[in-house]
Every structure is written in C-alpha cells, then in structure tokens.
Amino acid sequence: MKDNNNSDNTSYTEEGKRDLFDKLMSLPILNIFEPFYKKHKEVLLYLFFGGLSFIVSIGTFALFNVKCGINELIANILSWIITVLFAFITNRIWVFESKTEGTKAFVTQMLSFYGGRIITLVIEELILFIFITWLGFPSIIIKVIAQIVVIVLNYIISKMIIFKK
Secondary structure, eight states: OOOTTOOTTOOSSTTOOOOHHHHHHTSTTGGGGHHHHHHHHHHHHHHHHHHHHHHHHHHHHHIIIIITOOOHHHHHHHHHHHHHHHHHHHIIIIISOOOOSHHHHHHHHHHHHHHHHHHHHHHHHHHHIIIIIITOOOHHHHHHHHHHHHHHHHHHHIIIIISOO
16 A cells, blocks of 8 residues: 555655565555554564564573573573574664664664663573572473563663664
C-alpha cells in the first residue's frame, strides 16, 4: 500500500527508505495492520528481535549448560556474548535505525551497547546464581524468567541511553 504522495522508495523512517518490514506490512493481507505498525514500529520490531534474541540466548545456554555440561554461570556468559552481538546488529539496523558517522562513533555506540548489557548480565548472573546454584531450581526455567527481566531492562537502556535520537 503506497502513500499518495510517495513512491515505492519511501517509508515510515526519517531517511525515506522502506526496509524489509515496511515492505512486508504493505503486502495485501498484512496492510490492514499497517496503521498500527506505523504507529508502533519501534516497539514491535524490538519485541520481534527481542524474541529472536531470547531464542538465541535460551538455545545457546541450553547447548552450553545442558548439552555440554558447562556450569550455568559460565554457560550464561558464553550465551551472552553470542546473544549481545546478535542483538546489537539487529537493534542498530532495524529497531532503532541508528546510523553513525565514522569508525569512532560506531565503536562508541557498540561499547555503550555492551556496557548497558553488562549491567543486565550482572543482574541475570545474580538471578541464576541465587535460584539455580543456591536454591537448585531447574536451569532452563530460571534462565527463561531471567531473560524476561533482562529484555525489559535492555529496552529501557537501549531506548534511553544508547540509541537515543
């Protein structure tokens, strides 16, 4: 579905480019959701990529902890490294559409992202330590609960500090 005054190359973004998700929402069946999508694009994409990050996090944690038998705290850190790289790329490109000028600005943004995620890693590690190591709860269940807490905190940190416009 095209806007009346714009060509196929326009979008809901400030730069005027339509991304993959804008194009998907303009498909015949999905275009009924387009007004809602336009209004809530950032949150919807954060939830989508947050969901994918959640799957990456749980999957890699299960691989390291359950399959390989690595201690839950170490498995969580290994999982975190992979998940944060995935989240940085997807958040930067699609969720917050954050452009940087030059290598220094990119590295600063990446370090800010990782710094914010270190805060939530510490919180997650505490949750895992208390409920798995001390209290003996099942690791995957606690990891899922911890991830929900982390996703909410990561959105707040990313929105307010790292990718602010």
